[in-house]
Amino acid sequence: MMTGRERVIRTLKFATPDRIPRDLWHLPGITMFRKRDLDFVLSKYPTDFVAPNFSYGKSYLAKGVPFVKGNYVDEWGCEWEVKEDGLIGEVKKPRFRDLSEVYNFTPPYELLENADLSKVQESYKNTDKFVLVSPGVNLFERMQFLCGTENLLIHLAYKEKEIYILRDTLHEFFLQMIKLWCETPVDGIALADDWGSQKSLLISPTMWRSFFKPLYAQYCELIHKYNKFVFFHSDGNIEEIFDDLVEIGIDAINSQLFCMDIKKLAKYKGKITFWGEIDRQRILPFGTIEEVKSAVKYVKEILYMPEGGIIAQCEIGLNVPTENILAVFEAWEEEGIV
Numbered sequence: 205m206m207t208g209r210e211r212v213i214r215t216l217k218f219a220t221p222d223r224i225p226r227d228l229w230h231l232p233g234i235t236m237f238r239k240r241d242l243d244f245v246l247s248k249y250p251t252d253f254v255a256p257n258f259s260y261g262k263s264y265l266a267k268g269v270p271f272v273k274g275n276y277v278d279e280w281g282c283e284w285e286v287k288e289d290g291l292i293g294e295v296k297k298p299r300f301r302d303l304s305e306v307y308n309f310t311p312p313y314e315l316l317e318n319a320d321l322s323k324v325q326e327s328y329k330n331t332d333k334f335v336l337v338s339p340g341v342n343l344f345e346r347m348q349f350l351c352g353t354e355n356l357l358i359h360l361a362y363k364e365k366e367i368y369i370l371r372d373t374l375h376e377f378f379l380q381m382i383k384l385w386c387e388t389p390v391d392g393i394a395l396a397d398d399w400g401s402q403k404s405l406l407i408s409p410t411m412w413r414s415f416f417k418p419l420y421a422q423y424c425e426l427i428h429k430y431n432k433f434v435f436f437h438s439d440g441n442i443e444e445i446f447d448d449l450v451e452i453g454i455d456a457i458n459s460q461l462f463c464m465d466i467k468k469l470a471k472y473k474g475k476i477t478f479w480g481e482i483d484r485q486r487i488l489p490f491g492t493i494e495e496v497k498s499a500v501k502y503v504k505e506i507l508y509m510p511e512g513g514i515i516a517q518c519e520i521g522l523n524v525p526t527e528n529i530l531a532v533f534e535a536w537e538e539e540g541i542v
Contacts, residue, residue, distance in 0.1 A: 208252030208333035209391060215512035216433055216455050216477050224508075224536055225252040225334070227480065228529070229519040232271040233290015241526040249533040253334050256390055257327040260340075261318025279312045282349040290522055298352040303359055303366045309350075311377035316384055328389040336435060338394040339385050341378045341423065344416060345397055347371065360407060360415065375419050382423055386430035392455075393427050393434060395420070400440020402463060409444045417448055424453035435479060443468060450475045458517060461503065462487070470506050478507050480517025482532050489523045493531045500535035 206214070206222045214221040228251050234242050260279075268276030271290055277283050286293035300306070328335050347370060348356050359367040385393050397416075399405055405412060427434045436449065437458040443465065449457055450472060457476055461469070462483035469478075482488060487499050500516075508514050516536045520529050 208250075208254075209331075209335075211252050212334035212515070213391070213433075215515060218474060218509075218511040218513055220511050225515045226533060226536075227251055227253045227515050227517040229517065231290060231519070231521050232292070233288075233522045234520055236271070236290045237522070238520075238526075242520065245520070245526060245529050245533075248530065251333070253336050254327075254331050256321075256335055256337050256388070257323040258337075259320045260315040261320075263312045263314055265312065278349075279315055280346070280350065288522075295349045295352075298348075298355070299350045300352075300355075303351065303355070303364065303370075306366045306370045306373070309370070309373065311374060313377065313380075316377075316380055319384065321384070321388055324388045324390065334392065335390045336392040336394055337385055337388075337390045338396065339381050341381060341393075341395045342397050343371070343374055343378060343419060344399060346374055357407070360411060371415070371419070375422075379422065379426065382426055386427060386432060390432065392432055394437065395423060395434065396437040398439040399445070400438055400442040400460070400463065403441050405442065405444055406440070412445055413448060417445075417452065421452040428453055437479075446472060446476075456515065460485075462499070466503065466506050473507060473509055473513055474511070477513045477515060478503075479515045480519075482518045484519050484521060484524070488518065488528050488532075489521060489525075491528065493527055496528045496531040497535040497538070500532055504536070 208225065211221045211223065212225045215225055226249055228245060228249070230242055263279035265281040266277060266279045268274065270276050270278070270284070271286065271292065273286050273289050275283055275285050275296075281299040282295045283297035284293040285296040350370070351359065356367075382393060399407075399412065424434045433455040434453060435456045435458070436454045439460055441463045442459055446469065455477060456479040458479040458481060460483070461478070461481060462485070482496065482499050482503070487495055491499070516533060518529060518532045520526075
């Protein structure tokens with residue numbers, strides 16, 4: 205039997221793993237309020253992934269406690285509002301009141317300079333699972349948090365000089381963040397940016413290709429230079445840029461398959477690994493066990509190939525029944541591939 209690390213690597217390389225790898229995500233509220241449910245699922249269907257043990261340095265701007273009802277300020281000086289305990293919340297007060305503030309803006313390099321990665325080596329040696337880190341690289345989202353989403357879209361539309369300065373300032377910070385992790389023994393680095401709405405991209409494909417794609421290509425090039433795998437997450441319908449994501453070298457993508465035409469994505473089999481997911485908007489929280497299993501089988505029929513290229517990933521949210529998460533992995537097992 206393969207180890208989790210071997211299984212995931214074979215999946216990413218289309219080298220025929222012994223079974224499809226498993227990956228279960230959970231919101232902060234799950235560990236706060238439903239840890240017993242989480243532990244039960246993982247006891248029946250252990251994950252093939254693990255995160256390294258680390259902590260970033262402290263920022264003088266951070267105030268309050270994330271994920272609890274109320275307000276807090278993150279390390280970048282953006283104020284968040286959390287409506288319900290256990291959720292991430294939304295930015296209600298961006299850092300910038302005016303884009304001209306970018307001229308006096310410096311990213312929180314203290315996060316990187318004072319990061320404690322001393323246990324990463326040890327935690328890597330003590331596991332045979334695939335070690336995947338999500339360091340916090342979210343260029344488009346961070347620009348939204350700093351400027352406000354509506355303001356950012358206006359700045360992009362007018363192609364203001366300051367928005368390019370902000371982009372490049374953040375890009376240099378994220379390059380350093382990625383390099384910090386490239387010099388550790390993790391197996392993969394996960395990037396994240398929510399580029400899609402329910403039906404389309406939040407910006408035009410043309411703008412995405414000119415403004416964001418070259419930077420993400422650099423992230424992929426740097427990560428691959430250190431012989432690590434690039435994972436990427438985006439919410440929404442991103443069908444229009446799937447070709448681009450394959451082209452820049454992303455190895456595995458977590459996207460909302462059920463926001464898109466899954467059959468159209470089948471042409472990418474063998475070119476990129478589909479890192480989940482099963483519909484967490486409707487089917488997982490509100491569907492029956494039979495509907496959950498049907499969704500898994502639908503994904504399998506269209507995207508699965510024995511050589512690899514698919515990961516059995518799903519997310520347990522606060523309102524998702526435990527039996528529906530179990531049904532996801534049961535369905536893959538019934539298909540004989542998990």
